[in-house]
Amino acid sequence: MTSSTPVQDPGVVGHVVGGRRVDDADRHGPVHDPSTGRVTGRVALASAADVDAAVAAALAAFPGWSRTGLSRRVEILFAFHELLRSHRDEIAHLVSAEHGKVVSDAQGEVARALENVEFAAGIPHLLKGGFSQQVSTGVDVHEVRQPLGVMAGITPFNFPFMVPLWMIPTAIACGNTFVLKPSERDPSASLLVARLLSEAGLPDGVVNVVQGDRVAVDRLLEHPDVAAVSFVGSTPVARHVYETGTRHGKRVQALGGAKNHLVVLPDAELDAAADAAVSAGYGSAGERCMAISVVVAVGDVADALVEAIRVRVLGLVVGPGNDPASQMGPLITAEHRDRVAARVGSALEEGARLVVDGRDGPPVGPGPGGEDTSGGFFLRPSLVDHVRPEHTVYREEVFGPVLSVVRVEAFDDALRLVNENPYGNGAAIFTRDGGAARRFEVEAQAGMIGVNVPIPVPVGYYSFGGWKGSLFGDSHMYGPEGIHFATRTKVVTSRWPDPATSSIDLGFPRTR
Numbered sequence: 251m252t253s254s255t256p257v258q259d260p261g262v263v264g265h266v267v268g269g270r271r272v273d274d275a276d277r278h279g280p281v282h283d284p285s286t287g288r289v290t291g292r293v294a295l296a297s298a299a300d301v302d303a304a305v306a307a308a309l310a311a312f313p314g315w316s317r318t319g320l321s322r323r324v325e326i327l328f329a330f331h332e333l334l335r336s337h338r339d340e341i342a343h344l345v346s347a348e349h350g351k352v353v354s355d356a357q358g359e360v361a362r363a364l365e366n367v368e369f370a371a372g373i374p375h376l377l378k379g380g381f382s383q384q385v386s387t388g389v390d391v392h393e394v395r396q397p398l399g400v401m402a403g404i405t406p407f408n409f410p411f412m413v414p415l416w417m418i419p420t421a422i423a424c425g426n427t428f429v430l431k432p433s434e435r436d437p438s439a440s441l442l443v444a445r446l447l448s449e450a451g452l453p454d455g456v457v458n459v460v461q462g463d464r465v466a467v468d469r470l471l472e473h474p475d476v477a478a479v480s481f482v483g484s485t486p487v488a489r490h491v492y493e494t495g496t497r498h499g500k501r502v503q504a505l506g507g508a509k510n511h512l513v514v515l516p517d518a519e520l521d522a523a524a525d526a527a528v529s530a531g532y533g534s535a536g537e538r539c540m541a542i543s544v545v546v547a548v549g550d551v552a553d554a555l556v557e558a559i560r561v562r563v564l565g566l567v568v569g570p571g572n573d574p575a576s577q578m579g580p581l582i583t584a585e586h587r588d589r590v591a592a593r594v595g596s597a598l599e600e601g602a603r604l605v606v607d608g609r610d611g612p613p614v615g616p617g618p619g620g621e622d623t624s625g626g627f628f629l630r631p632s633l634v635d636h637v638r639p640e641h642t643v644y645r646e647e648v649f650g651p652v653l654s655v656v657r658v659e660a661f662d663d664a665l666r667l668v669n670e671n672p673y674g675n676g677a678a679i680f681t682r683d684g685g686a687a688r689r690f691e692v693e694a695q696a697g698m699i700g701v702n703v704p705i706p707v708p709v710g711y712y713s714f715g716g717w718k719g720s721l722f723g724d725s726h727m728y729g730p731e732g733i734h735f736a737t738r739t740k741v742v743t744s745r746w747p748d749p750a751t752s753s754i755d756l757g758f759p760r761t762r
């Protein structure tokens with residue numbers, strides 16, 4: 251670390267190491283309000299030495315925390331849950347101010363985080379192992395789950411509050427300590443997570459935060475004292491994290507990008523399917539890993555469906571995230587907005603039909619406080635029809651407010667499209683045919699399936715994760731698989747013999 255003195259600069263979003271704020275850094279990056287385009291702060295970009303200090307703090311906290319009784323851990327999680335509820339508005343406004351999503355959408359992040367805390371608060375039950383009495387004469391066997399040590403979490407910009415809380419509750423409930431490396435684009439939510447955990451009674455050093463970029467990530471991946479890494483972000487970085495982390499002997503779960511299809515069969519309820527496509531396609535400006543980016547229109551449903559979606563898209567209200575009237579906010583950066591707009595242009599050039607061109611349209615009006623939004627990173631929603639699998643807009647993860655429609659003749663064509671896609675996060679089907687829905691459920695190659703549900707994010711007591719290029723590693727995140735990822739098992743075989751029966755036996759131990 252460049253200085254061990256705790257410094258607090260109001261314009262700087264810094265680290266939290268061993269319970270202390272450290273804002274000192276050699277490098278900084280800008281933090282924007284995407285709704286205005288203004289720079290609102292600077293984020294410290296950690297050096298390898300800063301990461302080492304955070305890992306050292308987590309390592310020092312591990313012996314005490316891993317021995318802390320389960321009831322005390324639960325008590326802290328309950329207190330944290332209460333704090334999340336009472337700070338819901340503050341959290342949502344903070345997320346909106348740096349991410350740009352509308353405040354009501356940001357409140358959804360808190361709701362999902364609450365579920366993960368609720369699940370983790372069941373830890374006394376979740377850590378119970380198996381017990382077998384009398385496996386041999388006087389011999390019993392039991393299994394325990396023990397924490398791994400220091401775990402690291404590396405998170406994306408699109409859910410700056412929720413994704414850290416996919417990881418932290420299960421990790422610490424199991425007795426691990428944690429180093430979080432949040433996205434440098436919207437870093438402040440991580441400090442709020444750390445503050446509320448501390449207010450809930452979590453001892454210093456159990457959860458640490460290092461702000462930064464790939465320098466911090468790469469140090470975490472190589473650090474000998476980091477036992478496991480949870481990552482959520484784009485597929486190329488997920489692959490890098492998985493390959494580098496496992497090469498350094500770590501347990502890694504790395505969740506990547508997505509291209510989620512919504513298959514609409516001819517018998518589907520058309521209005522419900524159109525509502526779902528618009529909600530799941532343009533919510534959070536399409537910057538969700540579970541966003542629908544491709545509508546697969548099967549058979550003769552296509553014309554009516556595209557028209558129903560078009561009408562709805564034209565009615566969407568785009569505006570600053572803090573305006574209660576806005577349904578969709580800006581994108582995260584000007585560069586990302588330009589990249590998404592270029593994808594819309596490429597679709598047109600490659601032969602698709604632009605039904606709604608989001609690059610057109612009036613400028614967004616001022617914010618509720620009269621804020622000038624002319625420099626904001628806005629892009630209105632686009633709807634592209636007659637997209638084909640070879641088009642760039644189909645092949646790449648756009649991660650913006652662009653919905654592609656691929657027209658196919660039959661259910662089998664739709665299923666093949668889903669299964670041949672290199673991503674496999676979520677996939678949904680809208681139909682009234684139970685047989686078709688069941689076949690989709692069984693045969694679609696994706697980790698999360700929706701039946702008449704466009705965004706099938708698992709509740710906190712199941713686990714979240716995709717297949718194929720959407721997940722590197724074996725474990726999905728949070729829920730039961732989160733507990734498995736955050737612990738390792740130990741099997742204890744024990745005998746309490748009567749000294750009178752003891753004898754020497756050089757044979758291999760046998761149970762019969």
Ligand code: NAD
Nearest residue numbers: 405406407432433463464467483484487505506507508539
């Ligand atoms: P990103 O991959 O650019 O960044 C994710 C994290 O990795 C950040 O903390 C960032 O600082 C770090 N990082 C970026 N480049 C790196 C590099 N070259 N080396 C090491 N670390 C690096 O992702 P993003 O733009 O923040 O988030 C959007 C992406 O995340 C989308 O692809 C989206 O689909 C994906 N995502 C996936 C899920 C899921 O559950 N599968 C959930 C949310 C987001």
